[in-house]
Amino acid sequence: MSAQFAIIVGSGFDAFAGGGESHEVATRFGQPSAPIQRVTFDEQLVYVLPRHGDKHTLPPHVINYRANLLALKELGVEAVIALNTVGVVSDKRLSGELAVPDQIIDYTWGRAHSIYDGEQAEFAHIEFTLPFSASVREALLAAARAAGVDCYDGGVYAATQGPRLETAAEVDRLERDGADYVGMTGMPEASLARELGIDYACLSLIVNRAAGRGQKPIHEDVESSTLTAKIQAMQVLKEFFRSR
Numbered sequence: 001m002s003a004q005f006a007i008i009v010g011s012g013f014d015a016f017a018g019g020g021e022s023h024e025v026a027t028r029f030g031q032p033s034a035p036i037q038r039v040t041f042d043e044q045l046v047y048v049l050p051r052h053g054d055k056h057t058l059p060p061h062v063i064n065y066r067a068n069l070l071a072l073k074e075l076g077v078e079a080v081i082a083l084n085t086v087g088v089v090s091d092k093r094l095s096g097e098l099a100v101p102d103q104i105i106d107y108t109w110g111r112a113h114s115i116y117d118g119e120q121a122e123f124a125h126i127e128f129t130l131p132f133s134a135s136v137r138e139a140l141l142a143a144a145r146a147a148g149v150d151c152y153d154g155g156v157y158a159a160t161q162g163p164r165l166e167t168a169a170e171v172d173r174l175e176r177d178g179a180d181y182v183g184m185t186g187m188p189e190a191s192l193a194r195e196l197g198i199d200y201a202c203l204s205l206i207v208n209r210a211a212g213r214g215q216k217p218i219h220e221d222v223e224s225s226t227l228t229a230k231i232q233a234m235q236v237l238k239e240f241f242r243s244r
């Protein structure tokens with residue numbers, strides 16, 4: 001695949017900071033979270049956008065998802081790997097591991113979630129039956145296998161509003177709804193990518209048991225799991241771009 005890739009990075013991926021050309025892109029929806037870096041990742045040129053801003057000041061409900069996706073589109077990006085952290089809802093999975101979800105349920109509200117805002121001549125009802133790109137998902141899973149990193153294939157990502165974490169009862173509801181993971185940024189990022197014709201898939205870092213599920217306080221769980229998941233995610237990405 002020779003598509004132009006971007007990585008939208010979530011919390012704490014400092015390894016990506018600095019280096020590379022910086023692109024300031026203004027869109028009709030305003031500024032993206034930060035200037036977009038063009039970096040060499042295992043000999044491939046890849047755009048990198050820190051979702052929460054370069055100083056990590058933008059909480060999930062404040063991020064200008066429309067500007068982020070449109071800025072990438074304007075740079076010629078055809079495919080996105082979205083790194084995000086999630087809590088694990090179902091007991092089938094463990095914190096400290098990775099997942100490539102295959103479905104989403106959107107519980108967010110009040111976010112500017114569509115490129116169609118009545119200003120265009122036309123709008124479209126995009127198909128979103130399968131919210132993630134099959135080819136990017138498959139390539140991520142193949143890279144994980146090649147790198148020898150355990151990575152769950154599939155599962156339902158529940159996108160919550162944040163920035164607070166959920167209550168135990170909310171997580172019970174997510175589980176009844178069929179969710180496996182819970183995070184705060186998967187929507188409207190995934191559907192905006194689809195509206196713009198960008199292939200999109202998540203590489204999710206499972207960093208905690210969701211509220212009411214684990215024995216430890218959530219922040220302790222996050223602290224003890226994040227580093228392992230991050231190292232594994234970097235191994236997968238290295239393999240992903242090495243084999244391109």
Ligand code: HPA
Nearest residue numbers: 085086087182183184210
């Ligand atoms: N809930 C929502 N978002 C998250 C969580 C969680 O438990 N962990 C990491 N992102």
